[in-house]
Amino acid sequence: MLSTADIMIIILVIMNIISFGIGYLFAKLNFGYINIIPNKEHQVVQQVKHNISIDDTKFVTKISTDGMEKKYNCLGETTVIAEDINSSVNKLKNLKK
Amino acid sequence: MNNNVGLDVGTSFIVLAKNKDNNILYTDFRDAFYIIKPTTPVATKMIEKGLSGKVFIKDSDNSFILLGKDAIEKAIERNDSAKRPMFKGVVSAKEKEAKKVLAFILKEVVGTASSPGDKLIFCKPAQPVDIEDNDFDVGYHEDVVKSILAEQGYDARAINEAEALCYAGLEDSDYTGIGVSCGAGMTNVCVMLNGEPTVTFSTTKSGDWIDRMVSVAVGEPDSVVQAEKEQGSYIIGNHNDNPILDAVCSYYERLIDYTTKYLSVTLKNHKSLPKFKQPLKVVIAGGTSLAKGYVETFHEKLKSNNFPLPIKEVVHADDPLHAVAKGCLIASQIL
Numbered sequence A: 001m002l003s004t005a006d007i008m009i010i011i012l013v014i015m016n017i018i019s020f021g022i023g024y025l026f027a028k029l030n031f032g033y034i035n036i037i038p039n040k041e042h043q044v045v046q047q048v049k050h051n052i053s054i055d056d057t058k059f060v061t062k063i064s065t066d067g068m069e070k071k072y073n074c075l076g077e078t079t080v081i082a083e084d085i086n087s088s089v090n091k092l093k094n095l096k097k
Numbered sequence B: 001m002n003n004n005v006g007l008d009v010g011t012s013f014i015v016l017a018k019n020k021d022n023n024i025l026y027t028d029f030r031d032a033f034y035i036i037k038p039t040t041p042v043a044t045k046m047i048e049k050g051l052s053g054k055v056f057i058k059d060s061d062n063s064f065i066l067l068g069k070d071a072i073e074k075a076i077e078r079n080d081s082a083k084r085p086m087f088k089g090v091v092s093a094k095e096k097e098a099k100k101v102l103a104f105i106l107k108e109v110v111g112t113a114s115s116p117g118d119k120l121i122f123c124k125p126a127q128p129v130d131i132e133d134n135d136f137d138v139g140y141h142e143d144v145v146k147s148i149l150a151e152q153g154y155d156a157r158a159i160n161e162a163e164a165l166c167y168a169g170l171e172d173s174d175y176t177g178i179g180v181s182c183g184a185g186m187t188n189v190c191v192m193l194n195g196e197p198t199v200t201f202s203t204t205k206s207g208d209w210i211d212r213m214v215s216v217a218v219g220e221p222d223s224v225v226q227a228e229k230e231q232g233s234y235i236i237g238n239h240n241d242n243p244i245l246d247a248v249c250s251y252y253e254r255l256i257d258y259t260t261k262y263l264s265v266t267l268k269n270h271k272s273l274p275k276f277k278q279p280l281k282v283v284i285a286g287g288t289s290l291a292k293g294y295v296e297t298f299h300e301k302l303k304s305n306n307f308p309l310p311i312k313e314v315v316h317a318d319d320p321l322h323a324v325a326k327g328c329l330i331a332s333q334i335l
Helices: A004-031 A040-051 A086-096 B041-050 B068-077 B096-110 B138-151 B161-169 B207-218 B222-231 B243-267 B294-304 B323-334
Strands: A077-081 B005-009 B013-020 B023-030 B033-036 B056-058 B064-067 B118-124 B154-160 B177-182 B187-193 B196-203 B280-285 B311-316
Touching (some): B005 B096, B013 B323, B118 B161, B154 B161, B161 B177, B196 B243, B207 B222, B207 B243, B280 B323
Parallel strands (some): B005 B118, B118 B154
Antiparallel strands (some): B013 B023, B033 B064, B056 B064, B177 B187
């Protein structure tokens, strides 16, 4: 048989565990996470990761056409079409104002 | 009018548009090349003599690069296919030879700017909705073309290809409607509201896809199929006695069905799509749309594939091969 003092100690321990559990859940609901010992260095690294990006688009080098000797007089066909684009330009300009 | 110019940098054609005494001067160049590499000095001389009268360039390694129509004709003569400086609407970072040829052609077609800083607007494709390809890089394409044109003294800027078509073909509907540019490598779409592009996208199947599929079906090189397709007489939806043209008709129908399905699916519930008050005008242009029955079939397929917007009419641009270049020229006066 347990003595009254032992029962009191067991109840106290259980109460402590329950209190810790409720506190833990409350903290999780409010802050999303618990960080008992804040790691400032880790936080800085995380922040930097989000702010800095590197331009990884392809680099365009000069495309040299030196040494290519043309052997023709005219490239392509030319045609003149009777079209005046002034009205199109003016209408579009007004719309884009 | 100023000296600003518009340039349609297409997979199959490069078209330059310039103002000339209140008319438009177009320069069209067939975007194709074919390389002949002689093995001996004697062969070099013989080939050069044989190419007399053709449009070609001699490279520093003594190879001959035929350009334009002559490249296609020579490729057919040798039962081979001509090459393209661009693939599916863009310059490929991997194709060094193609980039060099494209640079040469562009420099020759546009010439040097009349005065430094003349504005040049060229077209670029939209990001495709039907592929995820790392090699398809519109940004790289734009940078390459810009750097080539800058060397010629132009202040070059890019706009979407179908946006340019809208500028050329939607004036009578207050620049509100849809432009569909059916090029060789891609189909580009732009939905425009009062001169502002609201939705742009592209699909990667167009005329070249038809050539490739027909080529496999009938066992002929792509160049032969392309030549037959461009010169032959056929109507989409009708049977043809010529097996190549019969296959062309069949694949045209499948292509239009595919494109209109993507149009419907992409625009359905699109976040940026405005609420239009009136039924829309759809304007179609590009070399692939030149086939007889293309516009009519496109309209029918839009209806059968449950296109989500009311359509007033589906029309062909007045000048389907020059419409994009004309739109770029108009944009060069405004942007």
